Amino acid sequence: MDIVILTGAGISAESGLSTFRDTGGLWARHDWRDLATPAGFARDPAAVLAFYNARRQAVRTARPNAAHVALARLEAAWPGRVLVVTQNVDDLHEKAGTRNLIHMHGAHAGALCAACGHRWPAPLVMAPADPCPACARPATRPDIVWFGETPRQLPAIHAALAACDLFVAIGTSGRVQPAAGFVRRARTAGARTLELNLEPSAQAALFDAALQGPASRLVPAWVEGLLGGRAP
Numbered sequence: 001m002d003i004v005i006l007t008g009a010g011i012s013a014e015s016g017l018s019t020f021r022d023t024g025g026l027w028a029r030h031d032w033r034d035l036a037t038p039a040g041f042a043r044d045p046a047a048v049l050a051f052y053n054a055r056r057q058a059v060r061t062a063r064p065n066a067a068h069v070a071l072a073r074l075e076a077a078w079p080g081r082v083l084v085v086t087q088n089v090d091d092l093h094e095k096a097g098t099r100n101l102i103h104m105h106g107a108h109a110g111a112l113c114a115a116c117g118h119r120w121p122a123p124l125v126m127a128p129a130d131p132c133p134a135c136a137r138p139a140t141r142p143d144i145v146w147f148g149e150t151p152r153q154l155p156a157i158h159a160a161l162a163a164c165d166l167f168v169a170i171g172t173s174g175r176v177q178p179a180a181g182f183v184r185r186a187r188t189a190g191a192r193t194l195e196l197n198l199e200p201s202a203q204a205a206l207f208d209a210a211l212q213g214p215a216s217r218l219v220p221a222w223v224e225g226l227l228g229g230r231a232p
């Protein structure tokens with residue numbers, strides 16, 4: 001039985017990283033048009049880089065919580081294929097030991113040249129004048145997918161959704177496409193679907209089952225049940 005797991009900011013909340021749309025979340029405190037669009041970056045690169053520098057710093061010291069650890073344990077112990085597709089730009093799945101992982105919205109770990117598209121490992125702090133190592137133009141930006149840009153590895157994700165037997169969404173509001181549409185794709189392909197989230201997401205009605213609670217409690221319990229032979 002193959003499993004695809006979609007994760008969002010809620011899985012990292014208990015590791016001390018802010019979500020986006022909860023009360024006090026990043027997009028409640030900041031305007032995403034200024035900080036998460038190519039147009040915002042063109043208007044004020046210093047403000048955009050300062051925002052991501054602060055986030056990158058927070059991620060550097062954050063530790064995976066019980067939910068990340070449980071998913072890594074599932075991948076190691078499960079006889080079938082387990083793919084984690086994360087919308088998160090932190091590295092907590094990697095730190096927990098997950099290997100089969102797609103960062104569909106990019107990652108803080110990467111730098112991208114807005115001029116030539118070259119990619120390289122991100123420095124801890126980026127400044128607008130930083131030259132691209134390939135073309136030398138001062139166009140360094142985070143390798144993070146902004147609104148209006150295409151998420152990474154969509155063909156591979158769609159192929160996995162079409163072939164999976166179980167799709168699980170964890171800690172995501174279901175408000176951002178294309179990730180919000182993955183449950184429909186998985187259902188259409190005949191997979192069972194499960195949502196684990198603090199509250200019902202915008203897509204909750206589409207899942208076969210939706211459980212509410214903190215990821216650090218729900219995810220380890222679900223993984224133990226699955227590995228113990230209980231139905232998903």
Ligand code: OAD
Pocket residue numbers: 007008009010011013014019020021022025036087088089105144145146147170171172173174175176196197198199201213214215216
């Ligand atoms: P959101 O902030 O939209 O949603 C987070 C979800 O996690 C909410 O439904 C919360 O109820 C839930 N949640 C909060 N704490 C939780 C906990 N301890 N356990 C379980 N669930 C919890 O975040 P995303 O859905 O990930 O894009 O947002 C999707 C994308 O929008 C992000 O990847 C980001 C943003 O713009 C980029 O940065 C490119």
